[in-house]
Amino acid sequence: MTTQNMKFESAITWGFVLCLAAGASAQTPAPEAGYPSTGPISGYMELHFNDVEASDPVVDFHRFVLIFSHSFSPRIRFLGELEVEHAVVEGLEEKGELELEQAYLDFLVTRAFNIRAGMLLMPVGLINERHEPPVFQGVERPFVDTFIIPTTWFEAGAGVHGEVGRGFRYRAYLTAPLNAFEFSADEGIRNGRQQGSEARVRNPAVTGRAEFVGVTGLTLGASAWTGTSGTQAPPLDVKVSVAEADARYHRARLELRGEFAQVFIGNAANLNRAIGLQTGVSPNVAEALRGFYGEASYRVWASGPARDAVAFVRYENFDTQFRMPAGFVPLKQFDRDACVVGATYYPDPDVAVKIDYVWQRNQSAVVRAPNSLNIGLGWWF
Amino acid sequence: MRRPAVIRIGICLASIAILTGAGHTQTQPRRVITVVAERFAFTPSEVSIDAGEVIDLQLKSDDTAHGFRIAGVTNVAVPKRGHPALVITIGPLAAGRYPFECSRVCGAGHNFMRGALVVRDKKGETGR
Numbered sequence: 001m002t003t004q005n006m007k008f009e010s011a012i013t014w015g016f017v018l019c020l021a022a023g024a025s026a027q028t029p030a031p032e033a034g035y036p037s038t039g040p041i042s043g044y045m046e047l048h049f050n051d052v053e054a055s056d057p058v059v060d061f062h063r064f065v066l067i068f069s070h071s072f073s074p075r076i077r078f079l080g081e082l083e084v085e086h087a088v089v090e091g092l093e094e095k096g097e098l099e100l101e102q103a104y105l106d107f108l109v110t111r112a113f114n115i116r117a118g119m120l121l122m123p124v125g126l127i128n129e130r131h132e133p134p135v136f137q138g139v140e141r142p143f144v145d146t147f148i149i150p151t152t153w154f155e156a157g158a159g160v161h162g163e164v165g166r167g168f169r170y171r172a173y174l175t176a177p178l179n180a181f182e183f184s185a186d187e188g189i190r191n192g193r194q195q196g197s198e199a200r201v202r203n204p205a206v207t208g209r210a211e212f213v214g215v216t217g218l219t220l221g222a223s224a225w226t227g228t229s230g231t232q233a234p235p236l237d238v239k240v241s242v243a244e245a246d247a248r249y250h251r252a253r254l255e256l257r258g259e260f261a262q263v264f265i266g267n268a269a270n271l272n273r274a275i276g277l278q279t280g281v282s283p284n285v286a287e288a289l290r291g292f293y294g295e296a297s298y299r300v301w302a303s304g305p306a307r308d309a310v311a312f313v314r315y316e317n318f319d320t321q322f323r324m325p326a327g328f329v330p331l332k333q334f335d336r337d338a339c340v341v342g343a344t345y346y347p348d349p350d351v352a353v354k355i356d357y358v359w360q361r362n363q364s365a366v367v368r369a370p371n372s373l374n375i376g377l378g379w380w381f
Numbered sequence: 382m383r384r385p386a387v388i389r390i391g392i393c394l395a396s397i398a399i400l401t402g403a404g405h406t407q408t409q410p411r412r413v414i415t416v417v418a419e420r421f422a423f424t425p426s427e428v429s430i431d432a433g434e435v436i437d438l439q440l441k442s443d444d445t446a447h448g449f450r451i452a453g454v455t456n457v458a459v460p461k462r463g464h465p466a467l468v469i470t471i472g473p474l475a476a477g478r479y480p481f482e483c484s485r486v487c488g489a490g491h492n493f494m495r496g497a498l499v500v501r502d503k504k505g506e507t508g509r
């Protein structure tokens with residue numbers, strides 16, 4: 001039996017297992033219509049099967065997330081989100097990660113003005129604050145929300161949020177900046193997240209988002225993040241800014257969404273030289289990263305209460321070497337685009353069985369971007 | 382079979398009496414206002430009614446189960462997408478602003494799900 005055949009059988013087997021699981025849940029008598037029970041703990045989970053070209057297929061319990069909440073009073077509230085990634089946590093994060101993604105206090109003053117402090121999700125993009133598996137299409141999060149906007153992006157900080165009326169709302173936070181010495185050519189600013197762990201805050205970052213949700217089904221958003229990410233030793237200030245705009249609209253069975261994000265990294269040439277001196281290898285960090293995507297999904301089938309299926313297609317373009325500092329040549333394998341086609345079956349609005357295929361390509365004549373088949377099971381409770 | 386003329390006239394008179402009587406005793410039909418809940422917003426997030434008015438509030442979800450709470454007024458579960466909408470009666474209330482919020486943890490942005498029921502008096506003021 002060839003390797004391809006074995007991989008195909010493996011994919012079929014895992015798909016069958018997930019469908020069986022979903023089918024079993026669909027047979028379960030519905031609880032009292034629409035009134036599921038929930039305790040003080042909520043959460044979500046994602047189990048993935050990824051078959052990437054030229055690699056062995058893997059099964060990964062990608063995310064196990066528990067959300068805790070508590071009200072000290074009607075005006076003072078706690079919410080925390082604790083996540084285990086990739087099931088096993090070992091020293092030096094060789095396998096998984098245990099992350100405190102959110103842990104904040106909300107001081108609710110008025111509808112227009114509230115104060116939040118603690119571990120905060122950066123209010124940037126469509127996915128970072130709204131990432132429960134049933135609410136986005138595709139097994140994995142969009143590439144733009146991985147390589148350009150480093151979801152899940154969280155930092156310690158404090159700020160304000162509220163709704164000023166007619167569906168306009170905002171949040172603005174002061175947080176720890178990124179650590180520019182961890183930036184890279186392929187993953188951009190992703191590894192620079194300090195994640196509230198003894199984060200250096202010589203220069204705090206500012207982030208904010210304005211959002212319009214005043215029309216049923218429509219969300220328009222624009223986000224910004226800016227901070228000086230650098231160190232005293234060696235002395236280097238790297239100003240990083242992220243600009244983002246997004247839209248999401250659904251009407252009847254159709255949903256459309258799109259996102260554009262660009263990252264600006266100042267002093268990138270000196271940053272590359274400084275990291276090169278430390279490690280012996282220049283990371284080839286760009287001075288601009290850019291990505292965008294558009295997605296259309298359609299609810300193709302609905303059967304009885306709360307069960308339905310969605311088909312979707314998404315085109316993404318993302319380049320972590322979009323503009324290079326003088327003297328540095330872009331690595332073309334990181335100028336990528338992808339077409340993702342797939343489907344999601346919902347045996348319940350909170351349970352999603354997903355399958356998709358990703359065609360990826362890049363601008364390199366040497367390094368080929370791998371395609372992949374992905375199957376996932378995600379749920380919220 | 383033809384009904385006798387007396388019976389037909391009687392039916393007509395009775396119908397007229399019922400219809401005109403209903404006009405005197407039937408209350409104004411309640412307004413129905415629909416609020417859609419979806420991670421992480423209510424749409425509309427501001428609902429205006431008159432002081433003393435009674436409305437039917439139709440609560441629907443576009444995704445998971447949410448809660449709908451107005452402190453001291455109501456606290457109900459909003460059914461998941463695909464289930465019938467929940468209709469609750471609100472009012473009569475005194476003029477004022479009554480904040481509402483999601484009372485069931487629905488995700489990372491749960492605490493953003495807030496809105497206001499604005500109850501205006503005859504002068505259009507909320508009184509607070």
